[in-house]
Amino acid sequence: MGLFKLKEDESTEIEIFPEEVDEIVPDADFRFSLVILKNGDKHFIYGTENEVLEKLNDAD
Secondary structure (H helix, E strand, O other), X not given: OEEEEEOOOOOOEEEEOHHHEEEEEEOOXXXXXXXXXXXXXXXXXXXXXXXXXXXXXXXX
């Protein structure tokens, strides 16, 4: 599991488990990523695609 700050509300963190992730789409400026979960939820979070993947892999 990784904790990630939301782009829309920097004070809110969400927990994401690696097995929940369907797709990670980098934002145009590469500071944020759109994480699409298998249940259809979508979250814009802080971090590049590589940073998100690294954090999720470290959580295993």
